[in-house]
Amino acid sequence: MQLLHSFLEKSRQQYPEKPLLFAKKWYTYREVDDAANALANFLIEKGVQRGDRVAFLLENGFEYVVTYYGVLKAGAVAVGLNTETTAETLDYLLQNSGARVFISDKNFKKHFKPIAGRLKKLLAFVLARPLSGFDYADIFSAIVETYPPERPSVRMINIDKAAIVYTSGSTGRPKGVTLTHLNVVTNTESIVAYLRLTAEDRMLVVLPFYYIYGLSLLNTHVAVGGSLVIENRFAFPNVALNSMEEHRVTGFAGVPSTFAILMAKTNIRERHFPVLRYVTQAGGAMAPTLQKEVARTIAPARLIIMYGATEASARLSYLDPDHLDSKWGSIGKAIPNVDLFVADEKGRALPAGERGEIVARGANIMQGYWRDKKETRMVLRDGLYFTGDLGVCDEDGFLFVVGRSKDMIKQGANRISAKEIEEKILEHENVLEVAVIGRPDDILGEAMDACVVLKRGDDNWQEELRSFVQGKLPPFKQPKYYSLFNSLPKNSSGKIMKTKIKEMKGLA
Incomplete structure (x- = not known):
């Protein structure tokens, strides 16, 4: 044994x-x-x-x-x-x-x-x-x-x-x-x-x-x-x-x-x-x-x-x-x-x-x-x-990964829940809505992009939000990118449509 x-x-x-x-x-x-x-x-x-x-x-x-x-x-x-x-x-x-x-x-x-x-x-x-x-x-x-x-x-x-x-x-x-x-x-x-x-x-x-x-x-x-x-x-x-x-x-x-x-x-x-x-x-x-x-x-x-x-x-x-x-x-x-x-x-x-x-x-x-x-x-x-x-398998039996079925983002070697990151960002007093998506990145393979809607305008919003998140999450869970939206697209039931966000950003 x-x-x-x-x-x-x-x-x-x-x-x-x-x-x-x-x-x-x-x-x-x-x-x-x-x-x-x-x-x-x-x-x-x-x-x-x-x-x-x-x-x-x-x-x-x-x-x-x-x-x-x-x-x-x-x-x-x-x-x-x-x-x-x-x-x-x-x-x-x-x-x-x-x-x-x-x-x-x-x-x-x-x-x-x-x-x-x-x-x-x-x-x-x-x-x-x-x-x-x-x-x-x-x-x-x-x-x-x-x-x-x-x-x-x-x-x-x-x-x-x-x-x-x-x-x-x-x-x-x-x-x-x-x-x-x-x-x-x-x-x-x-x-x-x-x-x-x-x-x-x-x-x-x-x-x-x-x-x-x-x-x-x-x-x-x-x-x-x-x-x-x-x-x-x-x-x-x-x-x-x-x-x-x-x-x-x-x-x-x-x-x-x-x-x-x-x-x-x-x-x-x-x-x-x-x-x-x-x-x-x-x-x-x-x-x-x-x-x-x-x-x-x-x-x-x-x-x-x-x-x-x-x-x-x-x-x-x-x-x-x-x-x-x-x-x-x-x-x-x-x-x-x-x-x-x-x-x-x-x-x-x-x-x-x-x-x-x-x-x-x-x-x-x-x-x-x-x-x-x-x-x-x-x-x-x-x-x-x-x-x-x-995934798909070709005629020779070789496998290819084509996507992921869950809303997980693999930033670097870490599989990260978008929901967890969104919940932390929403703790900021000036964040109204947020959707974290994955986008291609030359270094990380895939990187997190936090798409946010603010409650009020702020010229320094990105620096302030980045600093806030740094105090809430370990480095490997911090978004690399932050994007500002006036509103996030939603379906008839009010659910944020991440696929639509990716289309708007030219990622789909």
């Missing part, structure tokens, strides 16, 4: 002194596994039991990796949280997940200070570094140094819950995608197979581990005994390219905006990456023109286009690079051990060329949304996962 943390333990046995992780310095498989065991033993001593949730708000690094595997080894459920958060959201997520332990660092103090009262009621609150006013917190380094590095004895089976990964919901509240060990293990093994990963692979990681795509990079490379180089400075993209060269990475992964930035704001065309073997792209549709530019730039390394969802433990399909030139814009075909097809509303497969919803089945599909039966029933029906994406 394969459990998720078994990947780490097996690779540690095979490559104990091999570098696993570079995060300012190299950490070996033995060091990471020993530290994860120590944290697991600490959690168990504090009263954490099989199936309890442990939430953590950390940047990519040694502490994140150790926490992730330590939580799993304790038999608990790993709840990695988006670092672009607010105190209000953090409070909701801790409450919704029922977290018994919270692990964070002092650079997130503005988010957890307002909820200090809740933290005191947990079994434990752990900080990576000491922080004034939180003397009751346990310190990460002391735990790793004090508790035994032996593997704890916790009985588990592969259908036990392994992780809750929060993603935006249609109601605006984050939804907790519940994944078992089996879900993630089977997907990890499939990704390893089609990427042909080995212990010789070394990945540069710019994607956060709380994001399912980023987490899959960790799981897959640990599974084969590979290595990961953490690069948290992508705000300076040439620095990331320096790391690629310095550490001689064989792989790189990004979302569309990652590659738009690399192409537009770096000297990547002048660089040489002699050992780079492949580059993967997921997290939303990347324009074929950008795909072609990336493919030319990284050659002879190969570009692999992928498609997936948090609800699928990461991956559902990939486009074999051999077909890239003939199938630009396609998401390819299903990965091993997954069925993926275009279906009608009842889940019946549609013939080639006919538009429908992309649906999937496989051992990687989530158990449901945590404590949200209504949302679960909307996407899991008759043994199928309805992705919410509209």
Whole structure:
């Protein structure tokens, strides 16, 4: 039986002194596994039991990796949280997940200070570094140094819950995608197979581990005994390219905006990456023109286009690079051990060329949304996962995404509820109406455009509204564009017609 943390333990046995992780310095498989065991033993001593949730708000690094595997080894459920958060959201997520332990660092103090009262009621609150006013917190380094590095004895089976990964919901509240060990293990093994990963692979990681795509990079490379180089400075993209060269990475992964930035704001065309073997792209549709530019730039390394969802433990399909030139814009075909097809509303497969919803089945599909039966029933029906994406299949069996069935906007790598953003904007005293739509964007792929009607004229309305929203929402949920309307088009029942707005703006 394969459990998720078994990947780490097996690779540690095979490559104990091999570098696993570079995060300012190299950490070996033995060091990471020993530290994860120590944290697991600490959690168990504090009263954490099989199936309890442990939430953590950390940047990519040694502490994140150790926490992730330590939580799993304790038999608990790993709840990695988006670092672009607010105190209000953090409070909701801790409450919704029922977290018994919270692990964070002092650079997130503005988010957890307002909820200090809740933290005191947990079994434990752990900080990576000491922080004034939180003397009751346990310190990460002391735990790793004090508790035994032996593997704890916790009985588990592969259908036990392994992780809750929060993603935006249609109601605006984050939804907790519940994944078992089996879900993630089977997907990890499939990704390893089609990427042909080995212990010789070394990945540069710019994607956060709380994001399912980023987490899959960790799981897959640990599974084969590979290595990961953490690069948290992508705000300076040439620095990331320096790391690629310095550490001689064989792989790189990004979302569309990652590659738009690399192409537009770096000297990547002048660089040489002699050992780079492949580059993967997921997290939303990347324009074929950008795909072609990336493919030319990284050659002879190969570009692999992928498609997936948090609800699928990461991956559902990939486009074999051999077909890239003939199938630009396609998401390819299903990965091993997954069925993926275009279906009608009842889940019946549609013939080639006919538009429908992309649906999937496989051992990687989530158990449901945590404590949200209504949302679960909307996407899991008759043994199928309805992705919410509209697609078509060509005569050769290649899939193409043509739209989305829900009013969700995928700004960058984040699927965001328009309703949530609208509700926050409407809190401004001078906003009468608002409709948030998606519009094409060279950097983000799709960006939010907040179309507003004001109660009274104001020459500085845009600056004032942007500043207001910055105080209400994390950066990744803030609209890039603001448009002023005298009135918004509505149907006979008074519902705002977003399709009409797009037509008025020349987007339809």
